[in-house]
Amino acid sequence: MSWCFSFNFKKLKFDYCIIDEASQITLPVSIGPLKCANTFVLVGDHYQLPPLMRSSEARNSNLSSLFKHLSEAHPEAVSYLKFQYRMNKDIMKISNQLIYNFKLRCGTEEARHFLLELPEPEKLDEIHHFSTQVSNDIKCPGDKGCWLKHVLNPKNSVIFLNTDSLNCTENNNTNLIFNETEAEIALHIIKSLKMCGISNSSIGVISPYRAQIKYLNTYIKNEIKSLKGIEIHTVDKFQGKDKECIIVSLVRSNSNGNIGMLLKDWRRINVTFTRAKRKLIVIGSMNTLANNFLFKEFFDLVKDNNWDYNMPNDFKESHIFLPETNNDISLSDIENKSSNDRNSYKQEKQKHIKQSQARVILKNSQILSNIIDEY
DSSP states (O other): OOOTTSSOGGGOOEEEEEETTGGGSBHHHHHHHHTTEEEEEEOOOTTSOOOOOOOHHHHHTTOOBHHHHHHHHOGGGOOOOOEESSSOHHHHHHHHHHTSTTOOEESSHHHHTOOOOOSOTTHHHHHHHHHHHHOTTOOOOOGGGOHHHHHHOTTOOEEEEEOGGGTOOOEEETTEEEOHHHHHHHHHHHHHHHHTTOOGGGEEEEESOHHHHHHHHHHHHHHOSOOTTOEEEEHHHHTTOOEEEEEEEOOOOOTTOOOTTGGGOHHHHHHHHTTEEEEEEEEEOHHHHTTSHHHHHHHHHHHHTTOEEEOOTTTTTSOOOOOOOGGGOOGGGGGGSOHHHHHHHHHHHHHHHHHHHHHHHHTTOHHHHHHHHHO
16 A cells, blocks of 8 residues: 555555555656556546646646546446435535436435534524624514525525525635635625534635635634634635535636636536535525526526525624624533632623624724724
8 A cells, every 4th residue: 555656566466556546646656556466446526626737838738647548448447335324315406417427325314314403503593692692683584584594494405505695706816716705605604604513623614716715714713713624715625625504605606608618627516516415505606607508507496496595685784693602612611610710701792792783883993993992
C-alpha cells in the first residue's frame, strides 16, 4: 500500500495492483505501478472532479485519468457500486437523476430516511420573541410564513433559496466574484442552526469561488464567536468530505445569464451536492443559473418536488438573534446555572437588545453603527 510515486517499481512484481481514487490521477502517473502487476483494479468515479492539472497545455490536450479512458472504451469491464451510505433519498435523487441515470441506491433504510433533527427547535420561537423586543417593526409571520422555519424544518431535506426577488447582483471586480447577499443568507442559517442545537462540526459551507469563500470566512467570523468545526471551503477542498448539513452559495447573479466556467462543470456540481448527508441548502439566482442546461434540469427537479423557496425581500430585518453564550453552552442550560451565570447572561442579553435597537434605528449610518459596536 503506497502512493504511486513512493517506490521504484522496476524491480517489483505483484499479483494485483489496486489504485484508489483512480479518477483523480492522470494517465501517466497510473501507468508505472500497473506495469508491475498481472491484474489491476481501478477504483474511482469520473463523474466527480478530474485530476488536478496546473499546466494549461495538459488541460487543453484532453489529458485525463486512465480510469476515464478505460471506462468509456470498455464499459463492459466496469462494475458499478450502486449502494451509497452517505445521503438520504432526497439528496441522492439529485445526482441520481442528473448524473448517474438512476443507478444509485441507498445502502440502508436508516440512510434513506436521514433527517436533520433539531435538538432545540423551540429556540426559533425565542428568536422571534427576542426580535419583537428589539423593534416593533419586525413582523416575521412565523410558523409557515417564516423562511427560517421552512429552511430548518427537518422534513425539508433539500431547499433551493431563490434570490431573484432580492436584486442581489454579484460583485465582479477584477475577476474576483463574490455575492454579499448570499453570505448574509448563509449567516442567518448558520446562526439559526447553532441556536437550535446543531453542532459546528455538522455544518459545512461550499462555494465554487475562492473570493466568496474568503468573504464568507471574514464576514461570518465577525458575526459568530466560535467557528471551530464549521468548514467553509471551495468544492475542490470538500471532495472526500461530508457534513450533516451543507449550505451552498452559487454566487452568480446577473442580468445577462452569465454563470461562468466553474458552474458549467457538471462534475463540480455533482461533488457539491453530494457532500450533504441530511440537509442540502442551495442559495442562488434561478433566473441566472437556468440558462445552463444542467441547472435547468436541476430546477425542473426542484420544482417537481417543491424544493424551491423564494427569499422574502425583508429577510435581513425579519430576525434579530439572541447573543451567543460562551463555550457553546446551550441557552436552555442557563436555567441550570448559578444565579451569577444567569444574571451575567441577562445583562448580556439586555446589552444586546439595546445595541440591536440602535442598529435598527441607525442602520443607514455606518459611522454611528461602528461607534455602537465599540460601546
